[in-house]
Amino acid sequence: MVAAKRIPARIRLARWALRPLFRGIFRLISDVSISGVEHIPQEGAYLIAPNHVSLYDPPFVMAFWPSTAEAVGASDVWERPGQSWLVRLYGVIPVHRYDYDRSALQAIQTALDAGRPLMIMPEGTRSHAPGMRRAEPGVAYIVEKTNIPVVPVGVTGTTDDFFQRAIRGGRPSVHMAIGEPLYLPPVEGKGEARRLARQHNADLIMIHIAALLPFDYRGVYANPAKLAA
Numbered sequence: 001m002v003a004a005k006r007i008p009a010r011i012r013l014a015r016w017a018l019r020p021l022f023r024g025i026f027r028l029i030s031d032v033s034i035s036g037v038e039h040i041p042q043e044g045a046y047l048i049a050p051n052h053v054s055l056y057d058p059p060f061v062m063a064f065w066p067s068t069a070e071a072v073g074a075s076d077v078w079e080r081p082g083q084s085w086l087v088r089l090y091g092v093i094p095v096h097r098y099d100y101d102r103s104a105l106q107a108i109q110t111a112l113d114a115g116r117p118l119m120i121m122p123e124g125t126r127s128h129a130p131g132m133r134r135a136e137p138g139v140a141y142i143v144e145k146t147n148i149p150v151v152p153v154g155v156t157g158t159t160d161d162f163f164q165r166a167i168r169g170g171r172p173s174v175h176m177a178i179g180e181p182l183y184l185p186p187v188e189g190k191g192e193a194r195r196l197a198r199q200h201n202a203d204l205i206m207i208h209i210a211a212l213l214p215f216d217y218r219g220v221y222a223n224p225a226k227l228a229a
Contacts, residue, residue, distance in 0.1 A: 022063035029166035036178030131219030140201035154212030
C-alpha cells in the first residue's frame with residue numbers, strides 16, 4: 001500500500017480554474033450532451049475508461065465529469081507544444097507506453113489509495129478515427145492490483161476535425177455516455193496465461209465501452225465473438 005499524498009496547492013488551483021474554463025469552451029462552440037451520470041460511484045476509487053479518438057477526448061471527459069479526477073497520459077504528450085503545459089498544469093500522471101513504469105504505477109496507486117477516481121484510455125493512444133483500436137493490457141493490470149470498479153465511457157463527436165468544424169460555426173454535437181460500473185474477473189495463471197487473462201479483461205472493458213457507442217465507433221469491438229476467436 002502506497003501512502004496517500006495531498007494534491008499540491010498549485011495543481012488544485014489549476015484544476016479549479018481549468019475545469020469550468022473547458023466546460024465553457026465546449027458549450028460555446030458545440031452542442032454538449034451527457035447521459036448515465038447516475039451510474040458514477042458516489043464514493044471510493046474507480047477507473048474512468050473512455051474510448052480515445054482525438055486529443056479532445058481527455059479535456060472533454062475531465063471537464064464534464066461531476067467530480068475532479070486524476071488522469072494518466074502517454075509521456076510523449078509532455079514533448080508536444082501546447083499540450084505539454086496543459087498536462088503539467090493539471091497534474092496528469094505521465095506513463096511510458098509499452099514499458100514497466102514503476103514511478104507511474106506508484107503515482108496511480110497513491111491516487112487510488114486516496115479514494116480518487118482516475119481516468120485512463122485503455123487503447124493507449126488515439127485512433128484518429130471513430131473506430132476503436134484493441135486495448136492495451138495495462139488497464140487490466142491496474143485493476144488487478146487495486147480491485148476497483150471500471151466505469152466505461154463512450155465519447156462521440158470529438159474527431160480530429162472537431163475544432164475546425166466548430167470555428168466554422170457548425171456547432172458539432174459531442175456526447176458522453178457513462179455506463180454502469182464493471183468489476184473484472186480475477187486474473188489467474190502465470191506467464192502467457194496471465195498475459196492473455198489481462199488482455200481478456202482489457203477487451204472486456206472495451207466491449208462495455210463499445211455498447212455505449214454507435215456501430216461505426218466500435219472498430220475492432222464491433223464483433224466481440226470474432227475478436228475472441
